[in-house]
Amino acid sequence: MTLSKILVTGGAGFVGSHACVALIAAGFRPVVLDTLVNSDPRSLERVGRICGVQPQLVRGDVRDATVLDRVFAEHGVDAVLHLAGLKAVSRSVSDPLGYYDVNVAGSLALAQAMERAGVRTLIFSSSATVYGDIARSPIRESASYAAVNPYGRSKVMVERMLADLSRSDPRWGIACLRFFNPIGAHESGLLGEHPQGPPDNLVPYVSQVAVGERGHVVVHGNDYETHDGTGVRDYVHVMDVAEGHVAALRYATLHRGLLTVNLGTGRGASVLDVIAAFERACGHRIAVHIGPRRPGDAPAYWADVQHAQDRLGWRARRSLDQMCADSWRWQLANPRGFDEPVPDFPVRATDGTASASLPHSLQPGQDHG
Numbered sequence: 574m575t576l577s578k579i580l581v582t583g584g585a586g587f588v589g590s591h592a593c594v595a596l597i598a599a600g601f602r603p604v605v606l607d608t609l610v611n612s613d614p615r616s617l618e619r620v621g622r623i624c625g626v627q628p629q630l631v632r633g634d635v636r637d638a639t640v641l642d643r644v645f646a647e648h649g650v651d652a653v654l655h656l657a658g659l660k661a662v663s664r665s666v667s668d669p670l671g672y673y674d675v676n677v678a679g680s681l682a683l684a685q686a687m688e689r690a691g692v693r694t695l696i697f698s699s700s701a702t703v704y705g706d707i708a709r710s711p712i713r714e715s716a717s718y719a720a721v722n723p724y725g726r727s728k729v730m731v732e733r734m735l736a737d738l739s740r741s742d743p744r745w746g747i748a749c750l751r752f753f754n755p756i757g758a759h760e761s762g763l764l765g766e767h768p769q770g771p772p773d774n775l776v777p778y779v780s781q782v783a784v785g786e787r788g789h790v791v792v793h794g795n796d797y798e799t800h801d802g803t804g805v806r807d808y809v810h811v812m813d814v815a816e817g818h819v820a821a822l823r824y825a826t827l828h829r830g831l832l833t834v835n836l837g838t839g840r841g842a843s844v845l846d847v848i849a850a851f852e853r854a855c856g857h858r859i860a861v862h863i864g865p866r867r868p869g870d871a872p873a874y875w876a877d878v879q880h881a882q883d884r885l886g887w888r889a890r891r892s893l894d895q896m897c898a899d900s901w902r903w904q905l906a907n908p909r910g911f912d913e914p915v916p917d918f919p920v921r922a923t924d925g926t927a928s929a930s931l932p933h934s935l936q937p938g939q940d941h942g
Contacts, residue, residue, distance in 0.1 A: 578602045579822065580650045582635050582683065583657030584628060585612035587766040588698065588755055588814055590620055592654055594764065595815035597624040601822075604629045604648045606640070607657065611769060615911035619763045622915060635679040641686035652694035652826060654818055655683060658727075661773050662702070665724035676727035677734075684738060693745045696821045697735060699728045701753045701807070701835070701876065706869070710841065711877035714751070714833050721869060732833070739831035746825035752836035753807035753876050755814045757896035758903035765903030766811075767910025776808075776897070779848060780904040783855045790859060792844050794866035797873070805841035805873035810891035810899070813838075820887040837876030838889040850893045854901040 579596055583589045584605030589612070593603045597620070605617060605628045614630055621627025629648070633640035635657045644650065658676040659665065665672040680697070687693060704712050705719030720726045735747050756776040758765030772778040781787045795802040817836040824832060842850075845861075852859055881887050891899075907913040 577651040578604055578649050580604050580606060580644060580648070580653045581628070582606045582653065582655045583612070583698075584654075585609060585614055585616050585630065586656065587612075588752075588811060589654075589656045590616040590764055591759060591811045591815040592656065592818045593617070593620045593628045594623055594759060595812065595819045596654075596822075597626050597628075599819045601819075602626075602628075603654075604631065604644065604650060606631050606633055606635060606644055608632065608634050611659075613767070613911045616764060619911070619915070622763055623759060623761055636675070636682045638682055638686060641683060642689065645686060645690035645692060650690070650692055652696070652822060653683065653687060653692065654696045654698070654822065655680065656698040658698075660700075660724060662722050662724045663773065665722055665727070669723035672723045672727050673730070676724075677730045680731040681734065684734070693742075694822070694825050695735070695745070695747045696818055696825060697731060697747065697749045698818070699732055699749045699751045699833075700725065701751050701837070701874070703729050703732065703751060704874070706871040707874060708871075710873060710875045711839060712835070712874055713877040714835060714880055736831055743829055745831075746827075746829045747831045748821035748825045749831070749833040750814075750817060750821055750836050751833065751876075752814050752817070753809055753874075754837075755811045756808050756900060757810040757812065757891065758899045759812060760899050760902070762899075762902040762906045763915065765900065765907065767907065775844060775847060776851070776900055779851050779859060780900050782859055783851060783857075783901065784904050784908055786908065788860060789862050790848060791862050791864045792848075793864050793870060795845075795863050796866075799843055799873050801843050801845045803844035804870055805843045805875070807837040807840065807875035808842050808847065808893060808896060809837050809889050810896045813889040813891055817881065817885070817887050820881075820885040824885050832884060834881040834884060835876040835878055836881060836887075836889075837878055839876055839878040841873055841875040842893050846893065847897070850897040851901065853894060854897040855905075
């Protein structure tokens with residue numbers, strides 16, 4: 574196939590850098606636009622180590638029309654994966670205007686720049702937070718919007734904007750991907766998530782406890798009506814999410830109009846399930862303290878993923894044990910994130926065996942999807 578250049582906004586971040594790996598494996602050439610405010614350019618060096626090809630990086634803000642116009646003019650972009658944005662739910666409550674500015678105004682500026690450049694294929698990374706506290710799972714894409722915080726509402730606003738755009742101009746091919754809880758890391762141990770400051774999400778926090786950086790994990794409530802009393806979520810491997818973006822890109826390139834799909838496993842796992850899986854990965858117990866419920870936390874939710882399977886031919890392939898094993902491999906090799914020198918091999922493969930070099934599926938240029 575002809576190599577196509579794909580603009581990946583936020584491509585140096587956690588999901589974005591893994592999406593770059595999946596794009597390169599599928600034969601695309603990613604060009605990354607990132608402010609690097611909440612990400613690290615060394616993630617792209619790691620992408621290059623994994624794939625044999627390092628994505629081009631343009632440092633800039635997705636709200637900056639001048640930067641956007643220059644990127645489209647100079648790089649010959651054929652389509653866009655839009656992952657740039659702010660994502661911490663608690664911070665969105667304290668800074669709603671900042672979230673609407675970056676997430677909504679940034680998406681508007683991007684769509685306008687795409688229109689000026691004549692590029693009309695867009696994959697938007699949305700979120701399951703658009704559903705809010707829906708009581709019944711699995712959640713289908715037809716569920717009503719019920720976002721309960723500014724972060725989720727910013728995603729709703731962008732989805733509605735893109736729906737209006739699609740209705741107004743049939744030349745656009747747009748996919749909105751509502752992914753649930755991406756966790757894990759690349760199986761090489763070279764690429765993963767390293768939050769700046771205390772982690773907002775469960776698995777990075779568990780990882781830091783497992784490696785001895787933090788003392789214990791606080792479980793927020795153990796009296797929910799779930800199988801073990803703790804909250805249940807749909808955790809999906811970040812590489813499955815990345816490959817879902819590639820599947821959506823292929824679809825939107827061939828089909829005009831708007832497609833909205835969930836990216837998840839279709840199964841729920843509780844907080845204690847995740848901790849137990851991480852204990853299996855790291856080989857020792859993880860200290861847990863039970864705390865009170867957090868306001869606004871839903872007892873349980875997970876995705877209905879049939880639509881993604883039917884329309885994209887995509888499904889999550891990696892198990893919870895693999896998600897935790899990959900997270901632990903990344904954490905163990907990179908306790909200081911990208912400040913750590915590139916880890917030497919052998920790394921521990923997913924099946925628990927030692928490998929003296931990159932697995933065959935990770936050799937540069939190979940498609941491991």
